[in-house]
Amino acid sequence: MGKEAKQLKELFQDIVQHVRINHAELIDKAYSYYWDGENPDEFLAGTALSLGFHNFEDWMVFDYKVNEEGETFTDLFAKNQKLSDDAASLLSRAKDSVLSLYEVSSVAKDKRVLLKDVLLDREIDLRDKAMTMGLKKGDLFATRILNIDGKDVMGGCVYPYLSSQKKQILAYIGRQFRRYTKNVNRDGSMKEYLKDYGDVFNLVWMNFIIEPPEEKK
Numbered sequence: 001m002g003k004e005a006k007q008l009k010e011l012f013q014d015i016v017q018h019v020r021i022n023h024a025e026l027i028d029k030a031y032s033y034y035w036d037g038e039n040p041d042e043f044l045a046g047t048a049l050s051l052g053f054h055n056f057e058d059w060m061v062f063d064y065k066v067n068e069e070g071e072t073f074t075d076l077f078a079k080n081q082k083l084s085d086d087a088a089s090l091l092s093r094a095k096d097s098v099l100s101l102y103e104v105s106s107v108a109k110d111k112r113v114l115l116k117d118v119l120l121d122r123e124i125d126l127r128d129k130a131m132t133m134g135l136k137k138g139d140l141f142a143t144r145i146l147n148i149d150g151k152d153v154m155g156g157c158v159y160p161y162l163s164s165q166k167k168q169i170l171a172y173i174g175r176q177f178r179r180y181t182k183n184v185n186r187d188g189s190m191k192e193y194l195k196d197y198g199d200v201f202n203l204v205w206m207n208f209i210i211e212p213p214e215e216k217k
Contacts, residue, residue, distance in 0.1 A: 002149030058157035099198035142201035
């Protein structure tokens with residue numbers, strides 16, 4: 001693990017602890033919003049439940065707006081801590097990242113993985129073997145990409161989907177984006193939408209689990 005990766009992991013844990021101690025009442029509010037009022041214990045178990053909880057913490061720390069000023073818990077933490085310039089810069093980069101939908105375009109013999117950002121129309125070259133192990137061409141998932149230690153890496157969150165669900169996901173997000181530009185931010189970009197409503201990936205993931213497409217009438 002590189003220096004920045006280790007530092008970000010420690011900062012993330014510090015922020016979560018800071019939130020638990022100082023903003024416990026807001027965690028319940030964020031949790032209910034993220035799960036759309038549902039109880040994940042009722043439809044997730046084991047590894048999936050652990051993944052869902054970690055995804056929630058990632059979104060809560062970097063994306064959830066805690067007040068009318070649009071500040072995140074990362075913002076509140078940074079204002080109340082004496083951070084080094086390196087730590088402040090690292091947190092700023094992490095906070096500016098967005099969740100997006102990625103499709104694996106190719107996997108080289110050396111495990112180098114090329115990702116297609118389906119929503120933001122860009123390519124990401126991943127070279128971290130520890131993070132790309134097990135990925136294969138066609139895999140579809142949402143995550144956040146961070147530039148750490150001089151290279152692009154996947155963040156700690158992941159929302160796995162079936163490749164066959166791609167059209168449904170894009171159609172749903174397309175509808176939500178149109179609502180966003182109509183009712184919230186007329187000139188908003190897809191990147192701005194994803195920053196404001198990255199929880200959409202959990203909503204889609206959750207609904208596919210609760211009501212798999214093949215079971216819909």
